[in-house]
Amino acid sequence: CDDSLMSSHLLTSESRNEDLCKQIINDMNVYGLSVIDDFLGMQKGLEILNEVHCMYSAGVFQNGQIVSSALAERDLQTIRSDKITWVKGTESGCINIGFLINQIDSVVISANKMHDNGILGNYKIRERTKAMVACYPGSGAHYLMHVDNPNKDGRVITAIYYLNLNWETKRSGGILRIFPEQGGTVADIEPKFDRIIFFWSDRRNPHEVQPAHRTRYAITVWYFDAEERESARNRYRQYPQKVT
Numbered sequence: 001c002d003d004s005l006m007s008s009h010l011l012t013s014e015s016r017n018e019d020l021c022k023q024i025i026n027d028m029n030v031y032g033l034s035v036i037d038d039f040l041g042m043q044k045g046l047e048i049l050n051e052v053h054c055m056y057s058a059g060v061f062q063n064g065q066i067v068s069s070a071l072a073e074r075d076l077q078t079i080r081s082d083k084i085t086w087v088k089g090t091e092s093g094c095i096n097i098g099f100l101i102n103q104i105d106s107v108v109i110s111a112n113k114m115h116d117n118g119i120l121g122n123y124k125i126r127e128r129t130k131a132m133v134a135c136y137p138g139s140g141a142h143y144l145m146h147v148d149n150p151n152k153d154g155r156v157i158t159a160i161y162y163l164n165l166n167w168e169t170k171r172s173g174g175i176l177r178i179f180p181e182q183g184g185t186v187a188d189i190e191p192k193f194d195r196i197i198f199f200w201s202d203r204r205n206p207h208e209v210q211p212a213h214r215t216r217y218a219i220t221v222w223y224f225d226a227e228e229r230e231s232a233r234n235r236y237r238q239y240p241q242k243v244t
């Protein structure tokens with residue numbers, strides 16, 4: 001068949017999918033994080049970037065909220081200055097973001113199947129969040145060091161897909177710095193176009209986004225472990241939401 005059609009970027013070829021899953025499982029178990037380049041290929045990446053640009057110019061992005069009230073008193077801008085919007089991937093104008101989500105699902109789910117005791121560390125991945133599309137405006141936008149899931153809310157894997165063409169960190173900054181708990185070396189991840197990173201969402205991976213001096217786009221999905229999610233639901237059920 002025509003080689004260009006059998007682009008290795010689309011996860012249609014089982015063998016590539018399998019190799020990818022093996023690499024992710026190994027990296028996650030050894031380092032607690034995994035970086036994959038050329039995840040979907042230039043064409044698909046550009047289609048996704050185009051959708052994000054359209055959404056951003058349509059003004060659907062909101063200022064990133066601070067999740068814990070303790071921090072809310074402080075000026076929001078000093079903690080995080082990303083602008084975000086949540087996407088299911090089935091909305092009109094988000095078809096390619098939907099394709100990305102499906103590709104990430106297929107890698108995570110097949111890695112889960114491949115490692116019969118759960119994708120990594122005995123997790124049973126059954127559900128995930130919607131996709132959070134984030135934009136860091138170039139004016140030194142950043143995100144202070146934090147842990148995605150410090151208190152067992154169920155999220156176990158963070159997957160972030162980057163959309164930044166020809167990103168030069170020397171000029172534009174915007175590095176994702178992960179401080180692996182095992183101490184020692186930090187991981188500096190450049191938010192390169194068509195790069196995806198997976199890492200444990202819990203305290204093993206405190207991370208920050210260093211000030212960005214160019215508009216910086218990323219799409220994040222969090223995967224839940226069934227048991228941790230269920231016990232979190234039960235815990236929250238004890239404190240019924242205030243009826244506002």
Ligand SMILES: O=C(O)CCC(=O)Nc1cc2ccccc2cn1
Nearest residue numbers: 067134143147148160176207209218
């Ligand atoms: O863009 C990157 O490289 C990572 C940015 C990042 O950590 N974003 C982020 C965004 C979040 C939004 C809501 C709740 C928790 C959150 C945790 N992390």
Ligand SMILES: [Mn+2]
Nearest residue numbers: 146147148207
């Ligand atoms: Mn984070």
